[in-house]
Amino acid sequence: MMEGDSMSKTLDKNKQEIQSELYAKFFQGLSNPTRYKIVEALLEGPKNVSQLVNKLGVSQSQISNQLACLKWCGYVTCKQEGKYVYYQITDERIRTIMELARSMVADNANHISCCTRM
Amino acid sequence: MMEGDSMSKTLDKNKQEIQSELYAKFFQGLSNPTRYKIVEALLEGPKNVSQLVNKLGVSQSQISNQLACLKWCGYVTCKQEGKYVYYQITDERIRTIMELARSMVADNANHISCCTRM
DNA sequence: CATTCATATTTTAATATCCTGATATGTTGT
DNA sequence: ACAACATATCAGGATATTAAAATATGAATG
Numbered sequence: 001m002m003e004g005d006s007m008s009k010t011l012d013k014n015k016q017e018i019q020s021e022l023y024a025k026f027f028q029g030l031s032n033p034t035r036y037k038i039v040e041a042l043l044e045g046p047k048n049v050s051q052l053v054n055k056l057g058v059s060q061s062q063i064s065n066q067l068a069c070l071k072w073c074g075y076v077t078c079k080q081e082g083k084y085v086y087y088q089i090t091d092e093r094i095r096t097i098m099e100l101a102r103s104m105v106a107d108n109a110n111h112i113s114c115c116t117r118m
Numbered sequence: 119m120m121e122g123d124s125m126s127k128t129l130d131k132n133k134q135e136i137q138s139e140l141y142a143k144f145f146q147g148l149s150n151p152t153r154y155k156i157v158e159a160l161l162e163g164p165k166n167v168s169q170l171v172n173k174l175g176v177s178q179s180q181i182s183n184q185l186a187c188l189k190w191c192g193y194v195t196c197k198q199e200g201k202y203v204y205y206q207i208t209d210e211r212i213r214t215i216m217e218l219a220r221s222m223v224a225d226n227a228n229h230i231s232c233c234t235r236m
Numbered sequence: 237c238a239t240t241c242a243t244a245t246t247t248t249a250a251t252a253t254c255c256t257g258a259t260a261t262g263t264t265g266t
Numbered sequence: 267a268c269a270a271c272a273t274a275t276c277a278g279g280a281t282a283t284t285a286a287a288a289t290a291t292g293a294a295t296g
Contacts, residue, residue: 020151023151028146030141036138103211104192108144
């Protein structure tokens, strides 16, 4: 049995493990091309599901599913307006993250495109 | 057969598709708890593989594999020093991205943790 | 040059994610 | 209440990611 320091150390570690999983899950939000494109599109302004379906040329069920995912992750919020549901970006920090990524990828595109490990 | 505008439109779309996949892949780098922890650890300063194995309590093969992945994605670079291989963060923009994520997750932790879509 | 320590690679099985198609829910206008 | 449209959810099979274990490569030291 564990006790004292070793116990609290274990608890700390689990806590940190949970934190890492949370952050990883957050980034997973942008780790799918369709979700990335949705976020990119919504940075231009709020859009409803049909508009996203048309703009991105992706099936409605997929758009809805990925939006649900982005909503859980905190990237977007939605509000119903008549028969349409409008989605919008939650937070301007997302724009900054996207811009940083864009500038980094611009410097590393060749590396990324040939990664075979994931 | 396609020609003229519709052709170049198609090419443009493919180009954009490739871009989205590239960005998505970039974010995939941080979308795994182990990789996230590695990046976090390396933001404190360069470390070799053994140090990461000890610090994170993850198997050596996994650390090496995830480092390879992070290297392809442009997050880290490495240099051999004697029998050790030291890894370090490529770019300070990564620190900014991590900090933004941390602050956003702090506001949305409850949402993320119960996401069942991915 | 053989041994030891550090790191990289490969294989495999478990699991997770993704996409599609079908269906359910919900809203509006008649 | 019904028809038409908008969105959400669910079930499945295909594919990708993950972690573990075994093995291979490479550097340093005696």
